[in-house]
Amino acid sequence: MLYTVVDDLTSSYKAIFTSALVDETTGAAIQTVPVLTADLPGISTRLAEGALIAGATYVERVFPDLATKAYTIHVAIVAPGYQDAILTVNIPIAATFPVLVPALVMRRMPIRLQGRVVKASDRTPIAQAAVAAKNNKTLFLRAPVRFAHLSGITINSLNFTPTGPLRKVAADVRPGASRVVLDNNGGLAFGDHLQLGDDPAAEIYEVTSVGPDPGLVVLQSPLAASFAMNAPARKVTVSGASGTTTLNRSADAGDGVLVVNTALTDKGIEIVDGALTEYHWLNAISDAAGYYHARGVAGVKSLELLCNATGFSTFDQPWFPEYSNLVNVVDFRLTP
Numbered sequence: 001m002l003y004t005v006v007d008d009l010t011s012s013y014k015a016i017f018t019s020a021l022v023d024e025t026t027g028a029a030i031q032t033v034p035v036l037t038a039d040l041p042g043i044s045t046r047l048a049e050g051a052l053i054a055g056a057t058y059v060e061r062v063f064p065d066l067a068t069k070a071y072t073i074h075v076a077i078v079a080p081g082y083q084d085a086i087l088t089v090n091i092p093i094a095a096t097f098p099v100l101v102p103a104l105v106m107r108r109m110p111i112r113l114q115g116r117v118v119k120a121s122d123r124t125p126i127a128q129a130a131v132a133a134k135n136n137k138t139l140f141l142r143a144p145v146r147f148a149h150l151s152g153i154t155i156n157s158l159n160f161t162p163t164g165p166l167r168k169v170a171a172d173v174r175p176g177a178s179r180v181v182l183d184n185n186g187g188l189a190f191g192d193h194l195q196l197g198d199d200p201a202a203e204i205y206e207v208t209s210v211g212p213d214p215g216l217v218v219l220q221s222p223l224a225a226s227f228a229m230n231a232p233a234r235k236v237t238v239s240g241a242s243g244t245t246t247l248n249r250s251a252d253a254g255d256g257v258l259v260v261n262t263a264l265t266d267k268g269i270e271i272v273d274g275a276l277t278e279y280h281w282l283n284a285i286s287d288a289a290g291y292y293h294a295r296g297v298a299g300v301k302s303l304e305l306l307c308n309a310t311g312f313s314t315f316d317q318p319w320f321p322e323y324s325n326l327v328n329v330v331d332f333r334l335t336p
Helices: none
Strands: 013-023 035-038 044-048 052-058 071-078 085-091 104-106 111-119 130-133 138-140 154-168 179-181 193-196 203-210 216-219 232-246 257-259 268-272 278-281 291-297 303-308 315-319 327-329 332-334
Touching (some): 013 085, 035 044, 130 138, 154 193, 154 278, 203 278, 232 268, 257 291
Parallel strands (some): 013 104, 111 332
Antiparallel strands (some): 013 052, 035 071, 071 085, 111 291, 179 216, 193 203, 193 232, 203 216, 303 315
């Protein structure tokens, strides 16, 4: 038998896009090895030195209608120590390859800052000491944000004053719940603000309604943490705003640090974001044993930390976050 071969398709294997992966905090190439997965079959991804990435394929097979049709590729990126990310590659009609895609900024996984505040002379613990950033533009929250917020949204500087009787949570509540039963909901009403938990990790929620069941309080947003029975609860009065700024770095749900454009010096903030509006105490606070913590620290290259407590001199200390360690420890020794 005889066969005649006629070439009816010229197919070329070539690079179709190039890009790079950059560390958000340093501005340099990421230092870990990512796994790249394209959502369009037939595309092979490559990684080169300096976190340069590329995709290659047989163009005529994967993009058969390129002369009249644009294509979009999504490349999933999983890199140890970084949040998962998606690189979007837009292939225009009649594209000239390779398409140059701007570098993708990779965010580090958040870490925890913690330590102990003690008296320098005898190492006895100091309670109610505040740990904050000296520049007042990097805001430590006592509880991480519950929602994601875009850069540019308004941040108001506020004060929270505990008012009314000290209450207790009457039954365990888990994260995601928006209904809390207290031992007493008297005096609470729509628009009030309720603090749950102790000072080192206190959270503030706006009240939507009260009752009709005894002690029931319905909150505007779901709880981000669990609260055990007998956990303290108290109404707080909001005053201010004494200052206002905008969010410089977008926040992810779970972030415990916000980077803003103008320094704020009050003890609390309001994140103004429509139905996602939140209220938070600022600064990490030491407990009775002198221990403090700040969860969800990300997007910070270096900071000058300040620690102050009533009756003691303010102490400042530089800190360079080590994102390869999930827990960073910074201790303070204060003198009268």
